[in-house]
Amino acid sequence: MTNGATRARLLQTMLALAFLPFVAAALAADNTCSGDCHAHDDVMYSSSAHPDVTCAECHTNVTADHKDKDLEPLTDDMSCNECHGRVQRAINRSTHGGEAACGDCHGAPHEIHMVEELASAVSPVNQIKNCGSCHDDPPVLVDGYLTSEHGKALLLSGLIDAPSCSDCHGDHQILETDTARAATSHAKSPEMCGECHVLVLNEWKDHSAHGLAWQAEEEGPVCVDCHNSHGIVDPTTDESRHLSASNCGGCHEDYLTSFRDSFHGKATHLGMAGGATCSDCHTPHRNLAADNPESSVHPDNVLETCGNCHEGITASFATFDPHNDPTNPDDIFPVYVVWVFMTGLLIGVFVFFGIHDLLWLQRSLVGVMRGEFDEERYGGSGKYIQRFRRKNMRMHVVIITTFMVLALTGLPLKFSDAAWSQQLVNILGGVDSTRFLHRIAAIGTFGYMFVHIADVFIRWAFRGEKGMFWGPNSMMPQPKDVSDFIGNIKYFFYLGERPPGDRWTYFEKFDYLAVFWGVMIIGISGLFLWFPGFFTSFLPGWTLNAAHVIHSDEALLATGFIFVFHFFHTHLRPESFPMDLVIFTGKMSLERFKAERPLEYQRLVDNNELEDYLVEAPNERQRRDAYIFGSIFLTIGILLAIGIIWALLTH
Secondary structure, eight states: OOHHHHHHHHHHHHHHHHHHHHHHHHHTTOOEEEEEEETHHHHHHHTTTTTTTTTTHHHOOOOOOGGGSSSOOOTTTHHHHOOOHHHHHHTTSSTTTTTOOOHHHSSSSSOOTTTTTTTSTTTHHHHHHHHHHTOOOSTTHHHHTTTTTHHHHTTSSOOOSSSOHHHHHHHSSSSOOTTTTTTTTTTTTHHHHTOOOOHHHHHHHHHHHHHHHOOOTTTTTOOHHHHHHOOOOHHHHHHHHHHHHHHHHHHEEEEEEEEHHTTTHHHTTOOOOOOOOOHHHHOSOOOOOOOSSSSSSSSHHHHHHHHHTTOOOTTTTGGHHHTTOOOOOTTTTHHHHHHHHHEEEEEEHHHHHHHHHHHHHHHHHHHHHHHTTHHHHOOOOEEEEEEOOOOHOOOHHHHHHHHHHHHHHHHHHEEEEEEHHHHHHHHHTTTHHHHHHHHHHHHHHHHHHHHHHHHHHHHTTTOOOOSSSSTOOOSSOOOOHHHHHHHHHHHHTTSSSSOOSSSOOEEEEHHHHHHHHHHHHHHHHHHHSSSHHHTTTTTTHHHHHHHHHHHHHEEEEHHHIIIIIIIIIIITTTTTTOOOHHHHOOEEEHHHHHOOOOOHHHHHHHHHHHHHEEEEOOHHHHHHHHHHHHHHHHHHHHHHHHHHHHHHOOO
């Protein structure tokens, strides 16, 4: 080989060695790194968003002999910066700057897909899991979205255009919500929601007090305050409707209190599907002040608004105030007067009989220990006297049954905030069935009252019975009742003997006459609430507000009196504890009759009528049935009394 040839070959070898790194890079540039070394990675890489990007463009530190050397791994975003510098700068300015790397969101380098591909880690359907891997505290951020209308539309209905995380928060320049420039900030959130809900946004911002305040850059609620941000539910569902009062009440506390004290508020709180809420009257996105002519609650428009639920109403009905505060004399003064009267009646009755029965209780306990009532409690000869006729017993059963149904169905509405109220309503089948049962019992109450009054009238007018309105057999208050009351007070204080009883005592007469008062007051006010359109056709709307106060307070008076004082007078006083069976069997032992009602006993003896009233003692079946029936209603009444006291103490 000539020297020239040798020199040429040497030059070629030297040039080859000089260009060897470039050859290796070229091989890498052609993505020939696959094969025996990177076959698996190449499969994933070829289907990613970067099939045209060469290995060396990201792995810049690769050399031909890199297998024999330890290479420093790629820094998280070093290679991405080369192509996505603008994006990286946006991330650095975001809340993720310095906290999250590209791969944390987009996935492993060789598995990155185009954003519009469903397989992408940042596609709408995968964002929730992806973002939720970090943003899972509180859980509502993810769980709330999954059960929201947006989440159900995207993940269940397959509406790919439904909003996911990035649609609201952005993709790279994500800012904290309390940052003014953030799309999810309080001030900018209406515009963000309005990108999809265009018509709603236009209606809200131009025809709502909230929207007008927002346009004026004043404080006020925006979309997320009412609808939430992640846990958005369908506003037409019962769940959402029932939450609206609480949402509105966050700002309008006074109105929330008055609403919850109204029938609408109580029924809604207990789960009534058709119960009116704030949005039903004030409209959700056109809620203007009442003095605005466009407002749904403006005097010119309120009749139409109420008419959406109440058919055939008059202008007078529309003057009913759903937010009336009866305790405020400056609100509706006649209603305030009614409230003062009913409150005074409640306090007066409960204080009077509370003191009366506490004194009675302590005296009876002493009497039992002394053996003063042994004849009354245990009897002796086994002879019995007929105290009540069969029709009286049947009437009492009807009264007990209807009264208990009224109490069970009415008290939950009275104390709707109490936990036991909701449980009781659920047991009864919901608000609608509870209301139905209440009205059936009301009809039964009117029925037995009509039958009794008709019976009294017939006996007086046609049969000529004497002593019905005066005398020892009359239920009308008489001078002896006053003297008996004074005598009992002396007896309670150990200052005299127990006054001799006649056929009726003053507290029994009170119980009897209270039924007439209660049925009249509760019944008439209940009819007002049942048929508001009819009564307001000739009466002002505020009478409905007054009827609500009367019905509610009188019901409390009636149930409280029966379950506490009447139960004590009849069954729970030591002389007759645990139960007085007379009203259920109609029979009383002769020894007890002589001890408790000596005046009536002596009158029967003097008139030679005693034998006419002597009967056989109640048999075992009669006593058993009486105990079962009486125990059921006593238990229910005592439990309701405890519930009333608990609700009053915790309200």
